[in-house]
Amino acid sequence: FRLAACLRDMEIILRYVTYAMIAGDSSVLDDRCLNGLRETYQALGTPGSSVAVGVGKMKEAAIGIVNDPSGIARGDCSQLVSELAGYFDRAAAAVA
Structure with missing residues (x-):
């Protein structure tokens, strides 16, 4: 059960990081996904640090995809990468 819940939550975290990127605002990530997530893992006996490692992966x-030179976007994507990394870091910190 815990593995299935973690995999489901990884999918949800990825989805809400995407929403935050589109909105340019982390509030949707915080309000709809991260608030209370650490407590949920504690109640399940799931190590938050392990979930944080998954978020890091x-x-x-995601950064590899953005930086892929064979992708459709050309030019400097450093600001996009920084924003993307920040949302993932926020998610990892919320569960650790």
Whole structure:
């Protein structure tokens, strides 16, 4: 059950990081996804640090996609990468 819940939550975190990127605002991520998530994992006996590692892996993959030179976007994406990294860092800190 815990593994299924963690995988589901990873999908939800990724979705809300995407929403935050589109909105340019972390409030949707905080309000709809992160608030109370740490407490949920504590109640389930799931180590938040392990969830934070998973969020970090999603961050690495997402940044890799943004920085992929064969992608459709050309030019300097450093601001986009910084914003994206910040949202993933926020999610990792919320569960750790």
